[in-house]
Amino acid sequence: MVHMRCQHLHSEVTQTQRLWRALLSTRQSCQTRQVTNLARSTKVSSFLNEIDSMEQQLYQKTMSKRRIPVRVSNSVNKQLSSPVIFSIHSHLQKNEVEQAWKLLDKSITAVTHIPYSTAHMLLQSLYNQVETNLPRLALNFGKLQHLYFTRLETLAGLVRQSNIPLWDKSEFCTVIEIYGRLDQLKRAESIFRNISHYCNSQPTTEHYNSLLSAYVSRFKFMDEVTRKRCLSRLKTLELEMSRKDLMDTNSYNMLLAAQVKSHNLKAAEKIFEKMKSPDRTTFHILLNAHLKNCKNNKDKEITNVWMEKMIQSGIVPNRKTFTYVMDGLAEQVICYARLKEFKDVKSTVQSVLNLNEVMLKLGHKSGTETTNTLLKCFTAANDLEQIEKIISILDLPQKSSGSGGCGNCGCGKKAPVVIEEPKKIKPKVRPDTYTFNMLIKYYLDNKHPNQAFEMYDTMVTLELDPDTVTYGYFIRYYADLGDVEESLKYYHVMQQKGIPSNNHIYNALLNCSLKYPQKANLITPHLRTMLANGTAILDTVSQNILLSRFQQDQDLDTSFERFIDLIDFNTNAPSTRTYNTILQSAGKFYKSAVTSLDDVIRSLDISNVEPDVYTFALSIRNATYQGDMIKTESIFKAMTDAGIRPNMFVFSHLIYGYASIGKMDKAQDILRGMSAAPYNRVPTAINYAPLIKGYAENEEFEKAYALFREMLDKNITADLVIYTILAGVFLNSGNEKRAIELLEGISKAGISTDAASLTVLAEAYGLEGNVAKIDSIYKTLKEKNLLDKKAITTLLKAYANSKNPEGAWKLWNDLKNQNQQLSTYHYNTLLTCLSPETKAWYPVTKLVYEELKQNSFANPDPYTYDLLIWGAYSVSDFDTIRRLWNDVEQNMPKLVRSYYAVMAALVDNRQLDLAKQAYNQYQKLPNPPNSSTVWVEMIETLAKNQDFISL
Template sequence: MTHMRCRHLHSEIRHNVNQRIVEHWRSFLAAHSCQTRQASTAVTRSKKAPNLLGEIDSLEHLRLTKSIARRRIPVHISAKIDKQLPSPTAMTIQSYLQSGSVEAAWKLVDRSIPQLTQHNIPRLTAQLLLESLHTQVHTHLPRLTLDFARLQRLYLNRLEALVNAVRKSQDVFFDPHQVGMVLEMYGKLDQVKRAESLFRNLSHYTASTGPHVDIYNQMMAVYVRRFKYVDDTTKKRYFSKLQTLEQEMIRKGLQPDTSSYNILLAAKIKLHDLQGAEAVYSKMTTPPDRNTYNILLNGFLKDCRTSRDKEITQQWMERLLASGIVPNRKTFNNIMDGLASQAVQRVRTSQGDDLQSIAQSVSSLYRMMLRLGHQPDTEVINTLLKCYTAADDVDRIEEIIALLSLPEKKGCGRDCACASNNASSHNARKPKSKVKPDAYTFNILIKYHLDNNNTELAFQMYDTMVNLQLEPDTITYGNFVWYYADQGNATEALKYVDVMQRKGIPSNNYVYNTLLNYSLKHPTEAHLITPYLYKMVADGSSTLDSISSRIPIARFQYLEKEDIESNFERFTSVLQDLFEASEISSTRAYNTILQTTGKFYKPKHAHGLSMSLASIVASLDTSQLRPDVYTYALGIRNAAYAGDMSRAESLYKDMLDAGIKPNHFVFSHLIYGHVAQGKVDKASKLLLHMENYQLRPTAVHYAPLIKGFAESAQFDKAYELFRDMLANRVNADLVIYTILASVFLESPRGDEGRAIELLEGIEKAGIRMDAASLTLLAKAYALRGSKQRQVVYTQKIDRIYKTLNDNQWLDAKAITTLLTAHHHMKNPDAAWKLWNALKQDQVVLTTLHYNALLASLSTTKAWFPIAKMVFEEMLHNSKMGAPDAHTFDLMIWGAYGVADVETVQKVYQAHTPDNDVLFVRSYYAVMKAMLDCNDLKGAQRVYEECRELPSMPSSTAVWVTKINKLAAHQGFDKSTLTAITPTTTTTTTTTTTT
């Protein structure tokens, strides 16, 4: 009150001073009017005279007269006059504004900011400037993301100049509505702190005698509008400030109105706190309006995940109808937008079975909207496209595109009948009104075409967008960056980043995270991406958000060359970085952790680590998270990998109790887990259980079952299940064909013919074969070729090698299978040719590959010299493949078979007893060879070395018996004969020896 009394006293004093100035000015003009008239008369007469010198003298006299008159006014009074009267600049600005030349007025303001702050700005001029700036910010708001730095700086400088001019003025004040406009602009220009400062010092800007609800609402709206651009932690901090403003209103005797509660509802919806939104609704002291129901329906529809959510959404629909509020276009669009968000969510969680029903619901709402007389606008069109593109509903997409005001497509350029027919049919379907698209419309269509790998249509949409003078923005170029990054083409993706930088279009977190994800997915090309990432963070266009912090977890690579402990240590280090960067505040972040941890649950020898990892995951604070179908699916998967099916079934029950419908992933993991434990019959019942949720089993569900029956030697059931799958019109994929072919090869009947028929039919079914299926086909050819001795199978195996090599699919297993195939067909020549081809291509060869080659070369006398050469290569180049027990066994028995006793001895001498433990049968061959050449001492050394071997399996009983016979015949030490005999054969061996 003291401040207001001072303000009124100051205004009264200023009024008295103004009156005295005016009176003094009037008396001064009366006293000197005579002189002025005489001077004017003299000037007029001089104009008639031809003497120019006289005219110049008269003008000079007039200037002197005015100068004398000006000197007689006191300086402080003259300054007061200058301060009270509008400056010529202010008058010119107002003239521009009244004539509609808004930009010219603002350009003059930009050049005259110091003058405006020094002189009083007329109230009408300030009002016109504020309204025009508000219109500019609102109109060009989409461009703030396009050229944010320049436009934000320009509009912010203008707003600051206007606000400062009003603050320094003694006569110009903002009314509550205008204060709300200023706060709104500060919020849109990302100046929350500046808005808070103005709100705390309202007395400097408004003549209002007390607080106003509308001003509080605008300040609250500033926070809510920024929710779209800030992280979860900042959202929670902003909502705390909203609650403080609400309490302050009540404390000052102001009653929050419906708009106040709507703002709080919107904040709760954006925080995905539906229960909190219901709590805000329950404490409303004013009747809800249309916007209240729009906010709640849109929020509940977007977050509708469970059957309980659907029930609540239906209740809100009924409340809207019971309220008597007639739905308008905004209501319909909010409901359709919520359903469209559900469609997008279904695509993300691979629940495509509901997409068509959602699209049908949106279409029904749209037709109802039209029947009520509401014509579609750009926002409605974008909502429909958002839904139909998620559902991949091509027909409805084309119908919506037909409603857009787009340039006519050029014809074929010829005057043909078909062109006229097409034109007439098009006119028949032409809608009554056209809707002007915006940049968001084209961004939806561009993303849709890129998702379907249709770059031609995507570029057509881009060209149309430019032709309509709609400037491509960050989202437009971000779509292309994502597409080429997803294709593994870093060079092309970075070209669009360069275009953005060249055009002054800032990056955003989406582009940053896309490139970050690529650099971690393709480490060899990270050097191309890293400079761009540094630049985005340095210029402030991108910030590290929750997605950035969880990408390293999602892209964690389990390195096979490292042991599981080293991998686990690296993973926990990355996990620790995530915890330090941000809290686990979103369900998707938690799901990312669950997804990556599966790599440590699956290995059978990782039980201890999986227990530690389970305790880490269990220690995370998930009280604020809403588990979705992915959360349960990943939890069930990890439990199945760890062999804990009791926990998997418990999670499945919790999911059903929460009202979440299981998807295909849930059932595939349950089936996998039961099959892994040998409960194939229980797993097969889940196929029937899927029908209860309108889910049709796919090849992914049949594959583990077929494999499970095969591994349990139930080959007939495996093949019967395959036939049932085909009868149910489930198309077999490559995995199914490969598994079933392996069933035929591993069955007791050894039906390689059916395996060949099945595998050769893969490409006939339009499925491209991979390394696993080609390797299995080579094995089947080898088995058939070993029986029929036909050259054609060798040629087929050579073609498989070429295909594998051309596609860079030659892994260790494929090489071993190809070499072994030639061995089975007793074709060492083909094996040797393949070996030389592999070495010429510099393929990395291991001991396993050398052994596969030696198995083919060491069995014939003609090729044994080559085998000796390969063995010498292994001895002198152990980095390629050091000999192991199998290698020595092949060479010893190969030499023994061709009666090359000398080589037998050399091979035996090449091994070191401390490191190379030979097979028992290898010791027998060496002893027999040495005894054949009368090397008794050498044979006894071999026997003594063999005697030091640990206990042997029962499968070696035959060779143990033969060694004992040789030793007994030569009279070697009999007291230790039974030491090398297996426990299961001790009695038999002793008896035989005696």
């Protein structure tokens, strides 16, 4: 009752206050005129206003005290708003939102309560600010996000201090939504659990749905671990709502969206089964999800079933429906493009175009979201014509044209006057940040950085803020090129602008550091910083990068152990993509005949793996590396039984498998049969390549060249791989001149060379003895960042073949200056090149050996000691041979001649016991080849002369 009485008195005081203000305004106008006439001082006017305000507050309290008892007077005073609240309210009424919040920020200690109307306006203004600045929340190190969160906390605190809950159901839902936007899910959950302090009702369906929405809206920003935790939390909320009978269609739709974003379609379908009345949004979510995951004929059938269910439900497609379906098809285009299924790309793009045309005929206009969906499809398909059409309908600033002249050339000539009929102006579509990010990515992927920069400038002109994604594309572009310095410039600009990093940037830089290890020292500190400050974590993509960039060492056992450690890096069951990456990287060990690898692959938990065409293709490839064609055929049958159509890579692996075991006729049959039903795959250069290579490795060079001619006669364009294989055919048949003509010819024809073709060319020039050309190829490899381990080895061999140790030594020092990681194999190749026919380079070999012993990435192996021992023997340096024999330990030499050199050196120094030990080690060698017969006889003679052989 007292509380109601206070409210009534408060109303009476407010009416009295309005009358008092009217009287005061009359007096104020008179005083203002007097002061203006005397001094026109703004300071005096401000001072009088402050006095009037004080008088007004005193009068309010006096009137209330006269009319109500003292015991009630104190309650009334508490309900009366302070001058600060009046000022805040006034600012809000004038739409001076920022001034109102700044005043509240500054005076928070003086404010003890807040009226409903002020609280309502503050909440609405904060919601509008968050929505308007949503793309900018994370900029400037998240200061804006922190500011809005602090203000919301202040407002929530004031509301909680009130004796009466001030927010209604709708406003409380708004509060939950803002917390979600500000990435404060724990706080949203906390305030939801204390709803009675803020809202005048118990939790309803709308309240729960707001909390569900807050969780689901953050899914795309979460890592895999956090997403799983949120799924568990959503399950708890679902059970709670079901127990209270509060679940409605919107609730189920959000749970559906959460499962779809987690790529768990089976769980999504189970949620659908619980729904009593699915609506349009329900089918939109499920249709889009199934279209995105449509990979084979069975998936297409499932997708068609969902389309039929939607039609049977009587839901008429609208623009949103068309957009969802087209977005799902766009995802299919991305998948087909990655698989190089260009026929499927073309047909799916046509389906998208047809759907868009139907949508427009039905009177649905194309908005920003639909336009972005089309752009997503066309950029994936690399359809320049359609991309330009999309750009033409975007509302972009007009480019300035030249003044005078015949155009923009500035020649000064007057352009002829042409009277044009007025054109009908078509409505333009307003682009957003996502639009420009797609265009920037498209231009960068197609190596057109200038057009990407132009899009960036246009984006800024339209006052759209470049975000983490924008800078991430530039960082990845330069990182992939190996231009680490330029890539890090963009990263530093992000830091200066307060734009946070994310896992995509972390993974792009991680990939770069592994791809270009010589520049890893520039990247590693930034990777550590991102992990330390929490802007990135080691996620599934990071693991996939580590697996895909795995480098095999000279020591196969050590490499295999490291590979197993990488597989065990993530304790969770691998996804399809991770499993495929494991299969991809495992190929190195299958080639090396690591028999225990099959056991490791079989031991993996593949419960999360849905085999796709990559899974089967890689499994077939690895089986062919083992030469197990029975297993290969079994995998191929399992793939076709699963409804997955084999692509050109699968047939290429099959052809390679049969060619590698010498069954050339079988390989030829596969090439001929792949174009027939039911496969209907037209052979490409990728399919001809392994067969040509197979003929070359079987020294059937004429058949290899004839197959190449057949391919050209069928109008199949030969790619760089084919030309490189053919050049290898000429090289292996002793015709390095023809190999050089072929590779130089394609380079002049404008075909860009890669590491494989350049190394074959370097090998050919090495056999020809052209040192200048080898130097030029090295320079090209370095400029293109193509200096991998194989390229370095080939260059060293090329200098060795051209008998040019000076060139090899110069290359070696240059590689060390670039911080290249040099392996034991590289050291051995250099020692081979420096192996002295004279004594001139012998001292250098000893320096190389000392350097190798201090190298943390490489160690001497048996072949190292072979080269060093024989080199020392060639110059009669027996002391060095004796020291080398003491260093050998476990790495015993492999060549017979090396043991003769050791025995001769030890006998020369009368170290007969050690000489006998060397002879015993020699006897443990497997049967020596016929080429070493002379050395065998010399060792046996020496052993007999020294009584090492017991008769």
